[in-house]
Amino acid sequence: MKIETHGGFYISQIKQLSSRIFEKLLKDNDIEEFNGPQGRILFVLWQKENLSISELGEKTSLAKTTLTSMLDRMADQGHIQRNPDSKDRRQIRITLTEKAKSLKNSYDAVTIQMNELFYEGFSDEEITRFDNMLAKVLNNLKQYKE
Amino acid sequence: MKIETHGGFYISQIKQLSSRIFEKLLKDNDIEEFNGPQGRILFVLWQKENLSISELGEKTSLAKTTLTSMLDRMADQGHIQRNPDSKDRRQIRITLTEKAKSLKNSYDAVTIQMNELFYEGFSDEEITRFDNMLAKVLNNLKQYKE
């Protein structure tokens, strides 16, 4: 690989800008209940509840120390609950409150707005190809972790 | 755009993991002088010095309030200097110290290691295509900003 690449530099910037824009869209849509980073955690829990904190970490790629404090805030705000695991007393299972479940639709609406902007000028085929490449990079990085 | 996309979710995760891996590579290469986020700022300044803080913000996609505190730390560590602009007294021009200039090679070496991992299994052509797509998304987001 001798060519010049800027992937990492682009990714950082895209992350920065999309986070700020997402935050703004939440505000524009009068969604005050959660913010972008919390949305990422909810996104995972809406798909599958009752995850342990470590599992949540794998699915979000966040460190578990990050999750501890975020889950603290989300519990304070009435979005999640910490439940002891019945079999392994080291583990904690995270479940959603009804309040949190009811927010999924608002989140989805904002995601659609976000995607329109994000993928402006992309054909459906290009989006698919791009998504696959991102998944591949993500997989490369996950491999490295061990 | 009716298809299911995960671009934003992937981007967040890639950003998270690559930041942590990059940090680890810096440590493995015994580079203690700067960290990942500071490296991003240095990367821009190595290409063109004497930027104002707003210009640095545009090129890194960081908010200027973020830069204020990061530049404080980087000045403390002897990497950058704040110089008053001679024409516009509101502006400050950022220059690199000799110490900071000498770090570029170490950074480049780590970037190469990082890219090898990041683009594992990509052909040169795919890398180029992927980079172009990232640039396009970044451009979309920058457009929106106004």
Add this chain to the structure above:
DNA sequence: ATAGAATAGTACTATATAGAACTATACGTC
């Protein structure tokens, strides 16, 4: 020339983020 708007940076505050060190529990080997 001056008032009002725009721009550049900073101070302050809150959240996100993660590493290191820690505690409690479980597991694996003898």
Add this chain to the structure above:
DNA sequence: GACGTATAGTTCTATATAGTACTATTCTAT
């Protein structure tokens, strides 16, 4: 079964990150 090791979470600390409110300076339209 006991001891050493691995795993799950938390606490503590430091940096990154950005929004809001602020000050100082410049620009613009009259």
